[in-house]
Amino acid sequence: MMEKPSPLVITLAPTGIVPSRDQAPHLPITPTEIATDVKRCFAAGARLFHIHARTEEGEATCRREVFAEIVGRVRQAVPQAILCVSTSGRRFPSYQDRSEVLDLEGELKPDLASLTPGSMNFPREASINSPEIIGRLATAMQERGIVPELEIFDFGMVDYVHYLIGKKVLRPPFVFNLLLGSLGTLSASPLNLALMVERLPAGAFWSAAGIGRFQFSMNALGIAMGGHVRTGLEDNLFLDRDKLQPATNAGLVERIARQAEALERPLATPEQARRILGLPTLTP
Numbered sequence: 001m002m003e004k005p006s007p008l009v010i011t012l013a014p015t016g017i018v019p020s021r022d023q024a025p026h027l028p029i030t031p032t033e034i035a036t037d038v039k040r041c042f043a044a045g046a047r048l049f050h051i052h053a054r055t056e057e058g059e060a061t062c063r064r065e066v067f068a069e070i071v072g073r074v075r076q077a078v079p080q081a082i083l084c085v086s087t088s089g090r091r092f093p094s095y096q097d098r099s100e101v102l103d104l105e106g107e108l109k110p111d112l113a114s115l116t117p118g119s120m121n122f123p124r125e126a127s128i129n130s131p132e133i134i135g136r137l138a139t140a141m142q143e144r145g146i147v148p149e150l151e152i153f154d155f156g157m158v159d160y161v162h163y164l165i166g167k168k169v170l171r172p173p174f175v176f177n178l179l180l181g182s183l184g185t186l187s188a189s190p191l192n193l194a195l196m197v198e199r200l201p202a203g204a205f206w207s208a209a210g211i212g213r214f215q216f217s218m219n220a221l222g223i224a225m226g227g228h229v230r231t232g233l234e235d236n237l238f239l240d241r242d243k244l245q246p247a248t249n250a251g252l253v254e255r256i257a258r259q260a261e262a263l264e265r266p267l268a269t270p271e272q273a274r275r276i277l278g279l280p281t282l283t284p
Contacts, residue, residue: 084110111147174201
């Protein structure tokens with residue numbers, strides 16, 4: 001008899017590096033816009049928020065002070081939100097740039113930070129993650145009590161995570177985002193998702209994410225398979241495959257909530273989400 005799946009944790013990736021306001025009229029860019037969107041999506045059921053920072057001109061940035069303003073505004077608007085900050089190598093290859101955000105302290109310290117355990121090609125650019133930088137970022141996160149959010153785009157990245165676990169570079173809790181469907185990475189199919197999940201460490205938390213038109217199907221599979229889901233304008237800008245209905249972050253979260261209800265997966269409360277992720281509970 002199958003175990004009853006845990007309540008569903010919805011991750012929202014509201015902004016990303018690539019999308020522009022021209023492509024997505026509802027894309028939140030400024031710290032105030034991001035905090036407002038997080039509050040709206042938290043009310044709709046999202047619990048974990050994967051944050052990228054932008055300059056006032058809308059360009060991606062890794063500057064600590066910009067992340068500090070975003071995190072501060074989100075914490076003020078939604079104290080129970082679980083926050084993950086990006087250390088992406090897509091635009092910022094150096095360790096110094098990528099690790100700036102890990103120095104946030106006190107109430108600004110993030111719960112998680114992204115860590116991609118391998119390099120890959122996207123449609124128009126590469127994301128370079130050398131073994132040295134992966135190890136240094138993982139070590140810095142562990143030293144600061146920040147949980148790595150492992151961004152997985154191919155099978156080999158899961159194998160490398162197992163290697164890092166064996167070397168004690170990574171320790172529990174293990175939090176995985178499985179991102180399928182981008183050109184140059186693993187294609188989005190039920191078989192690929194199932195094989196990837198089968199390779200994960202025992203007891204790992206995992207979310208299914210599909211890029212572009214694959215978002216809806218990968219989210220549905222994640223719910224049905226007992227995992228969790230990631231959605232948001234970072235990954236997909238439309239509500240339909242024909243790209244006629246521009247999405248909002250809240251609309252994407254609400255769609256997940258409807259899927260979950262149909263599949264009899266209750267949404268996690270804030271306290272349940274922290275427990276499922278292996279994070280400490282918030283003190284009053």
